[in-house]
Amino acid sequence: MMEYLKIGNLHLKHRTILAPMASLTDIVFRRVVDEIGGVGLMVTELISAEGLRKKQDRTLSMIRSFDFNTPQFIQLFGSEPESFTDAVKYIEAETDFSGIDINMGCPVRKIIKKRAGAALLKDPKKIGEICRKVRKVISIPFTVKIRLGYEEENVFEILKVLENEGVDAVTVHFRLKTDGYSSEARWEYAERIKERSGLRIIGNGNILNRDEALEKLNLVDGIMIGRGAISNPFIFAEIQDKMPGPEDKKEITERIMALVEEYYPPELRLLRIKAFTKYLALDKPEAIKIKHKVYASKTFDEVKPFFRELDF
Numbered sequence: 001m002m003e004y005l006k007i008g009n010l011h012l013k014h015r016t017i018l019a020p021m022a023s024l025t026d027i028v029f030r031r032v033v034d035e036i037g038g039v040g041l042m043v044t045e046l047i048s049a050e051g052l053r054k055k056q057d058r059t060l061s062m063i064r065s066f067d068f069n070t071p072q073f074i075q076l077f078g079s080e081p082e083s084f085t086d087a088v089k090y091i092e093a094e095t096d097f098s099g100i101d102i103n104m105g106c107p108v109r110k111i112i113k114k115r116a117g118a119a120l121l122k123d124p125k126k127i128g129e130i131c132r133k134v135r136k137v138i139s140i141p142f143t144v145k146i147r148l149g150y151e152e153e154n155v156f157e158i159l160k161v162l163e164n165e166g167v168d169a170v171t172v173h174f175r176l177k178t179d180g181y182s183s184e185a186r187w188e189y190a191e192r193i194k195e196r197s198g199l200r201i202i203g204n205g206n207i208l209n210r211d212e213a214l215e216k217l218n219l220v221d222g223i224m225i226g227r228g229a230i231s232n233p234f235i236f237a238e239i240q241d242k243m244p245g246p247e248d249k250k251e252i253t254e255r256i257m258a259l260v261e262e263y264y265p266p267e268l269r270l271l272r273i274k275a276f277t278k279y280l281a282l283d284k285p286e287a288i289k290i291k292h293k294v295y296a297s298k299t300f301d302e303v304k305p306f307f308r309e310l311d312f
């Protein structure tokens, strides 16, 4: 099994990637995963290409960086090639992110209405135009994240377009847009996609533990993990055979709270803790009682002891 993954001119030490997730893979969580180690690449929450082009404060605050060990990509969403090309120029000139990923899979109505995210899957010509124009201006690695299709599978057509435009790798979330997040991910596509596409393929969907990760690593060039990593931030280290002890877990709980305090103003801290809590300890149904206490908390100080009680 190949041990590392090459994306453009970037050699990832591990073939594992932290998925982009809105309000979850923020600077706090990426720092925590970076400190634990064992992950090859991390991707930001989805960032508005147009917001970046206009240098909006909220957008800029979402791409704050830190002194990291693991390469990080910014994930952009948008619908117009020029928003992407301007955003790429800004990222290359002003940030130390290692690459960009374009979101072509988000099913959320607000994004679809802007003809961005998964809406692009219905328009392969537009995908081609966006990628061609981005390819012309970009010198850092450039990836795209797609689903199997919008309401019908057209993944092979889309992969052909992406291959023709020379993107460096593609993440395939093995679901349709209309599947949302809860149906089984269709990993049975992995083999056919690997056979038929010359692109580096990163597989994504429903990897919740180390054993599932190791199994899926046999099928694709790299794997991307989302909810499984929030549920257990040690998952990438575990894939590298570094198993955490109870003290390590306690330390991470404290670290999350300290970083939330460092990066967010008081009025947003409680919200951040609640967002993480929803996906923490997904494999431990008994955690639900403590989660309810977290959700019922009214202040950041009140939530701390309950957050500490969560065993993930």
Ligand SMILES: Cc1cc2nc3c(=O)[nH]c(=O)nc-3n(C[C@H](O)[C@H](O)[C@H](O)COP(=O)(O)O)c2cc1C
Pocket (backbone or CB within 6 Å): 019, 020, 021, 022, 023, 024, 045, 046, 075, 103, 105, 106, 145, 173, 181, 204, 205, 206, 207, 224, 225, 226, 227, 228
């Ligand atoms: C709360 C939440 C937010 C998400 N935000 C994004 C996003 O910003 N960009 C994106 O490409 N995918 C986003 N996703 C999708 C994930 O990246 C991933 O494709 C999906 O959750 C399936 O992988 P998983 O089963 O490992 O979580 C989000 C998923 C969730 C649950």
